[in-house]
Amino acid sequence: MTSKAIIFDLDGTLIDSAPDIAAAVNRYLEPRGRGPLSAERVARFIGNGPRKLMADILADQKLPVDEATLAEAHATYLENYNRHPAALTEFYANVREDLALLAERGFRLGICTNKPHALTQKILSLLQIDHMFEAAIGADAVKDCKPHPDHLAAVWQAMGISPRQVIYVGDSDVDRMTAQRAGVPFFAVNWGTGADVAVEPAFRLHRLADIVAHTEATHDG
Numbered sequence: 001m002t003s004k005a006i007i008f009d010l011d012g013t014l015i016d017s018a019p020d021i022a023a024a025v026n027r028y029l030e031p032r033g034r035g036p037l038s039a040e041r042v043a044r045f046i047g048n049g050p051r052k053l054m055a056d057i058l059a060d061q062k063l064p065v066d067e068a069t070l071a072e073a074h075a076t077y078l079e080n081y082n083r084h085p086a087a088l089t090e091f092y093a094n095v096r097e098d099l100a101l102l103a104e105r106g107f108r109l110g111i112c113t114n115k116p117h118a119l120t121q122k123i124l125s126l127l128q129i130d131h132m133f134e135a136a137i138g139a140d141a142v143k144d145c146k147p148h149p150d151h152l153a154a155v156w157q158a159m160g161i162s163p164r165q166v167i168y169v170g171d172s173d174v175d176r177m178t179a180q181r182a183g184v185p186f187f188a189v190n191w192g193t194g195a196d197v198a199v200e201p202a203f204r205l206h207r208l209a210d211i212v213a214h215t216e217a218t219h220d221g
């Protein structure tokens with residue numbers, strides 16, 4: 001097979017960042033008489049970037065969603081999250097080991113996330129996996145972020161590879177649409193909100209190491 005590069009979504013796919021994101025959301029909500037919201041509840045709103053996250057949270061909490069409130073909510077949330085970017089964040093089961101295994105098997109690795117770019121680099125470094133990825137591109141480092149296919153293209157271009165070598169792995173419909181529009185195969189993880197994403201069984205991952213067998217089955221012969 002020619003496909004030897006895997007680009008991953010970050011939140012909900014490699015890391016369970018929902019507890020830190022929920023803590024940052026709750027530090028915004030509590031002085032306004034709302035929350036605290038559980039990490040599970042907040043997780044449902046993650047995947048479209050922080051501005052949309054806060055717009056959805058304000059609406060969910062029946063707070064005003066006018067432009068000025070949203071701008072302030074977005075800025076305060078980011079300030080809170082930047083202060084504690086990986087205090088409660090954990091890898092999903094087997095992720096750390098399976099990334100190493102995939103790298104060992106010759107897969108080149110990248111990340112395409114709607115998390116802000118600088119925060120992405122900071123979190124990868126705090127979790128000590130930054131060296132595993134040839135490129136990790138956050139939403140504000142591109143003109144059009146996911147679900148726009150240019151965001152994913154920016155990652156494979158930064159890796160210096162062709163889209164024919166790429167598969168994308170994620171946990172949301174945003175990720176599924178992005179891959180579809182970019183014309184690359186999409187695999188959904190079976191954890192977090194990924195379990196709700198409709199894909200054929202051959203494109204469902206129970207752990208990241210399944211990619212080895214799946215790509216052999218879907219690309220060979």
Ligand SMILES: O=C(O)COP(=O)(O)O
Pocket residue numbers: 009010011012046047048049050112113114115116
């Ligand atoms: O919405 C975000 O902030 C990031 O989400 P993603 O890593 O799943 O793209």
Ligand SMILES: [Mg+2]
Pocket residue numbers: 009010011012013046047170171172
């Ligand atoms: Mg995600």
